[in-house]
Amino acid sequence: MLHFHRFQLANGLTVIFHQDKTTPMAVVNTLYDVGARDEDPNRTGFAHLFEHLMFGGSVNIPDFDSPLQRAGGESNAFTSNDITNYYDVLPSQNIETALWLESDRMLSLAFSEKSLEVQRSVVIEEFKQRYLNQPYGDVWLALRPLAYKVHPYQWATIGKEISHIEHATMDQVKHFFGTYYHPSNAILTVGGNFENAQIEDLVQKWYGDIPGKNKPARMLLREPQQNEYRTLSLERKVPTPAFYYAFKMSERKSAGYYLADVLSDEIGKEKSGQLDLQLKKEKGLVLEISAYILGSLDEGLFMVSGKLVPGKSFEELDAALWQVLDGFKSNPISENDLLRLRRKAKTSRAFQEQGLLNRAMNLSFFELLGDAEGINQEETIYNSIKAEDLQSCANELFVPSNCSRLFIHPEKPSHES
């Protein structure tokens, strides 16, 4: 049970304070309700590039990191298709340093040309390092547009292509900041050994004078119902054939999300799950296989992916994989398996709750979903799931017309003449 104290400033900033008397550290987590799904299709990768620029100095403070490091702290951030999340961890007596820095960059950035130029280059190197210069690195660049035809989940947070990052201008940066970076589009979570009144005063002090704006309306195109089995095969310079099956699944706020989450745990169990037992052990078709969900806010993807044993055919794999999935459609999982999933979930919750940063991020995220209190209701939701619910979830998910499939074939060695 996570306790928290929530309040709102007049300018629209939502604040959550989570008390933890056991730690000498404080966490300041700021979630901005903007992600890659909010980007213009011709300027993708912008939310993530912008995240880099947030460290390039704000209106009153030339450099974000140095003062934080001087206070014994450190900071990082991540961008997803849905959100951009910044966090600072520092000794609790220096919490004001983090509030000072974070509030100043919410007030306004410095918009330095040098920072834009350098971070464009850094992000291009990140694009190369993580997506181009890695075996299988460009899989998501190919799979997303296969699975999504209309919804902006069709591009990855890094962007569709390097040129979109190269062409980012300062005007676009300023416009993006003005639209998305202000109090009513943010959720601030503070964690540490403080009292409610203390945090209320400090947040009012540092954030109270930031002008409020209206929260931007989000009008995303809804992904139309998929009606065909989408398949794509690519040749890449990789040693091992790989496969990716992406099934459309329910959005984050629906009951179906929880079912798909549990179903993926059951199906993907390493060493005792059906995929592992049948495709790896019995049929010797795969080197590795796993099932997981992407956890997106809008209609998401339930993934089954892995590597094929070289020499085995994709056709054989395809038939065998569908057979395993069909098994989950026709038979409910056993009560014993359900019980095991619950027990494992209990352990992993105990570990997730170990870290203050984790708790602060989760509180922000649940507040974004509608209510931070939701974090305390998850256990009940998961424990109420029955085997037949999972079976009907499997029946909705595992149909070819709900699936996008990507095969990566190793490139044949070219013979020089």
Add this chain to the structure above:
Amino acid sequence: MNHKINRAEAPGIQLESEINYLQPERYLTGNGIPVFIMRNTASEAVKIDLMFDAGSKYDEKPVAGLTTEMLLAGTSEKSMAEINDQIDDFGGYFNASVSADHAYLSIYGLNECTVPLVQLIEDAIFNAVFPEGELERMKKERKEKLKVSLEKVSTLAQRQFQAALFAGSPYGRLNHPEDFAEITREHLLRFFENQFKRGLRKINWVGNPSEEEIKSFVTVFERWANEVPEQPLAEFQPSQEKIALEKKDAVQTGIRIGKLLFDRSHPDYHKMTVVNTLLGEYFGSRLMSNIREDKGYTYGIGSYLGENQSSGYFVIATEVGKEFLEDTLVQINLELERLRNEPVPQEELDLVRNYLLGQFLRGADGPFAMMELFSVAESKGLDYGFYQEALTTVLKITPVEIQSTAHQHLNSNEMLVVTAG
């Protein structure tokens, strides 16, 4: 009472240099294997680490990794799936890993069923048979994983660096995809007998057990021993050459630059920690400021003090756009020379001092972190005094000491330079 705040002025800061290092409770199994218990009273979460003298240095072939990964792959009574289902019955998780010196089995669970979970796992590993079928699958999997990994410039550079730095010693041995074919079940069984059954070095337990639970836990491991002799490291000659590996079509080049140094038992270790932090260990470091934040050549660059049981090393690691390779090497050299030839400005030193104090505080936060601190020191024959000394050094070190430490230990002419791309 809304006073106008001055945003241009940083709030005051204070730094704590007092850290309360908690001693774990210590017990012995019947065979004299130490069991260290760190109390976790705030949560039900339990973590148990078994550390074995079963690292990759003990065999010429990649047997250590395969054996470690197959510890829970079946006994004559139970299949791998049955063992995994039974672990699931307790809500347990496990993770096996291996380094050059040690193999580790980590068990995660809750206080309510620690002892039965551990009994189950102990029985499964003590009676492990390393089934032929599982081994063949595992060999294939490892071989293909290695082949994939060899497509990365970071892996290529790292491997070549390690091979050249530790040339002629077990730490410099590399696995190749073709090495897996010749490994048999007998290799694993022998390795298991010699290194695991006789090499349970220690057990770390973060949790909140009762006296009764401790008693039965300690008896569970009575049939294991702790008698693998120390393996003295034979003389070897680290290389200081420049090695350039070519990888066609790579759009980035992996770089590793470094040298053999010393481990944490050396008197200069704490000073080197400060030097290394300044150079490349935090986001505002000189390497990051110059090569990422000023020039945009890379997504990240860092320097590290690494160590194994018998020695330590220093390494700078990055991947840069291949058109930036040449200037990156020039800039790295410049930064090394600057540290060696110029005193660190007081303001920069103050920042790094504070940053490190914050890191120490964070590294000691909570029972899991505290256990880790204790265990790392204990493995080297040290105690918490090591961390107190680190704190003292960080608080007292002067620009002159930093410069002379860098001058002595970071001569770029003594460094091995590996690039891959």
